Amino acid sequence: MKREEALGLLLTFARRGEDDTVRRAVAHIRQQGATDVLAVGTPVSAPALRVVGADDILAYGDGAGTRAVIRDLRRRRPRLAVIVYLDASFAGHLKLEALALLSGAKRVWRAAPEGPPTAIGRAGLSSSVLDKSVRAFGCVLAGMSICAIAFTCLRARQLVAGGRRANRA
Amino acid sequence: MKAAIIIVNYNGQELLAQSVPAALEAAGQAGAHPVFVADDASTDDTIEFLCRAFPEVTVLALPKRGFGATSNAAVEAAETEAVVLLNSDVIVTPRFLEPLLDGLAKPDVFAVGCKFLNADGSLTHALGNRTSGRWQSGLLQLEHETRPERLERTCPQLYANGGGMAFWRDKWQALGGFDALYHPFYWEDVDIGYRAWGRGWQVLYEPASVVYHDQGSTMRRVHRPAHIELMSAKNAVLFAWKNLLDPRLFRRALAAQARWAADDVLIGGLPSRTAALWRASRQLSEAARGRTSEQRARLRTDEEILALSSRGDL
Numbered sequence: 134m135k136r137e138e139a140l141g142l143l144l145t146f147a148r149r150g151e152d153d154t155v156r157r158a159v160a161h162i163r164q165q166g167a168t169d170v171l172a173v174g175t176p177v178s179a180p181a182l183r184v185v186g187a188d189d190i191l192a193y194g195d196g197a198g199t200r201a202v203i204r205d206l207r208r209r210r211p212r213l214a215v216i217v218y219l220d221a222s223f224a225g226h227l228k229l230e231a232l233a234l235l236s237g238a239k240r241v242w243r244a245a246p247e248g249p250p251t252a253i254g255r256a257g258l259s260s261s262v263l264d265k266s267v268r269a270f271g272c273v274l275a276g277m278s279i280c281a282i283a284f285t286c287l288r289a290r291q292l293v294a295g296g297r298r299a300n301r302a
Numbered sequence: 303m304k305a306a307i308i309i310v311n312y313n314g315q316e317l318l319a320q321s322v323p324a325a326l327e328a329a330g331q332a333g334a335h336p337v338f339v340a341d342d343a344s345t346d347d348t349i350e351f352l353c354r355a356f357p358e359v360t361v362l363a364l365p366k367r368g369f370g371a372t373s374n375a376a377v378e379a380a381e382t383e384a385v386v387l388l389n390s391d392v393i394v395t396p397r398f399l400e401p402l403l404d405g406l407a408k409p410d411v412f413a414v415g416c417k418f419l420n421a422d423g424s425l426t427h428a429l430g431n432r433t434s435g436r437w438q439s440g441l442l443q444l445e446h447e448t449r450p451e452r453l454e455r456t457c458p459q460l461y462a463n464g465g466g467m468a469f470w471r472d473k474w475q476a477l478g479g480f481d482a483l484y485h486p487f488y489w490e491d492v493d494i495g496y497r498a499w500g501r502g503w504q505v506l507y508e509p510a511s512v513v514y515h516d517q518g519s520t521m522r523r524v525h526r527p528a529h530i531e532l533m534s535a536k537n538a539v540l541f542a543w544k545n546l547l548d549p550r551l552f553r554r555a556l557a558a559q560a561r562w563a564a565d566d567v568l569i570g571g572l573p574s575r576t577a578a579l580w581r582a583s584r585q586l587s588e589a590a591r592g593r594t595s596e597q598r599a600r601l602r603t604d605e606e607i608l609a610l611s612s613r614g615d616l
Binding site for chain 1: 543547549552553556557559560561562563564566567568569570571575576579580582583586587589590593594597598
């Protein structure tokens with residue numbers, strides 16, 4: 134078996150309090166036959182990810198853009214991936230789900246603090262990514278509406294109150 | 303200089319049993335400064351307990367109005383040149399007061415903050431030491447120094463943690479005290495520190511004034527974590543809406559806040575960013591009023607405030 138084929142991908146935000154779930158996710162990756170565990174994280178989360186058993190860290194946020202991370206992931210072709218969630222509702226985590234999908238991993242599991250990781254097929258994952266992308270767009274629209282109103286109201290008041298001086302602050 | 307020590311309390315009878323004796327000892331050692339407990343309408347037996355156990359303490363039994371308004375009312379009642387504000391979960395060391403008052407005597411100083419240690423004496427995740435800030439994702443990201451070697455000298459900081467700070471009462475009143483915009487809690491101290499810098503004053507960190515702080519112990523007992531996170535995020539948004547006057551930075555910040563809402567789905571977890579923006583929008587007119595008065599009084603730009611407050615030296 135080639136080394137790339139034995140690579141397992143760990144996808145987590147490595148929040149405080151998630152250590153146990155992340156450890157169980159790493160154990161699950163190894164149980165599924167992966168010899169190496171690759172984690173995607175930031176320079177800040179990298180030390181914590183090593184402590185919980187990641188062999189290699191693909192760090193973004195220190196100059197490496199998202200596209201570079203995706204390119205690197207696809208090049209390394211992980212065989213399986215485990216996504217760590219905050220709870221069994223599997224809410225949020227669209228970034229990690231999209232990375233799992235784009236990495237090309239054949240099998241994907243979702244790990245929550247309660248119970249063992251549960252498998253999700255590529256179709257299920259694609260559907261979740263699509264559904265959450267629509268919701269993310271909705272959130273941005275809501276955020277844009279609120280911020281546009283706030284911007285208009287606050288800047289207008291600033292200009293009225295301060296006249297030309299308002300731009301000097 | 304006479305300084306009133308004010309301990310702000312809500313349902314913290316057990317905490318006061320430890321913090322009041324420490325404050326009384328420190329006040330006595332530093333030349334008999336008055337000690338007040340400002341009670342935000344506690345539902346436990348705090349008032350009876352204080353009257354019985356500590357008759358030398360002046361108890362201000364106030365109607366329920368939250369941390370900021372309770373602090374304002376107590377400062378108004380204090381009638382001393384300087385005021386020291388403490389949380390009920392802060393235990394002061396016997397000699398914490400003099401270095402704070404020495405710091406206040408330096409030119410143009412509005413407030414001086416204590417050195418906060420965890421209850422076990424450690425600095426891990428300790429909040430409020432040598433504070434600074436930078437604009438990121440449309441919000442002011444607060445930073446707290448935790449490296450011991452960088453916490454040994456008196457130096458400027460962005461704001462003094464409201465859990466342990468001394469300030470001039472006249473400057474406090476000129477600033478209008480803690481802003482009710484941030485009801486029920488969090489960001490009042492950041493706001494008043496930022497505004498003080500904006501008026502040409504400074505805020506200092508004083509390492510010789512050591513206090514122990516069981517960070518958030520009162521808050522965790524009274525509020526759910528989700529509510530605490532939501533209020534903190536709402537107030538972070540309001541802080542930017544009120545205080546960020548630089549037109550270029552303000553434009554960028556609001557664009558970033560709109561994108562920030564998507565983090566609810568991209569990342570998840572607490573707090574709900576969309577809910578925080580929605581909650582903030584309900585106080586938009588209050589924020590606008592605060593922004594207008596801030597604009598009239600501001601002597602420094604936003605960039606100057608952050609640069610000056612993060613200097614390593616006086």
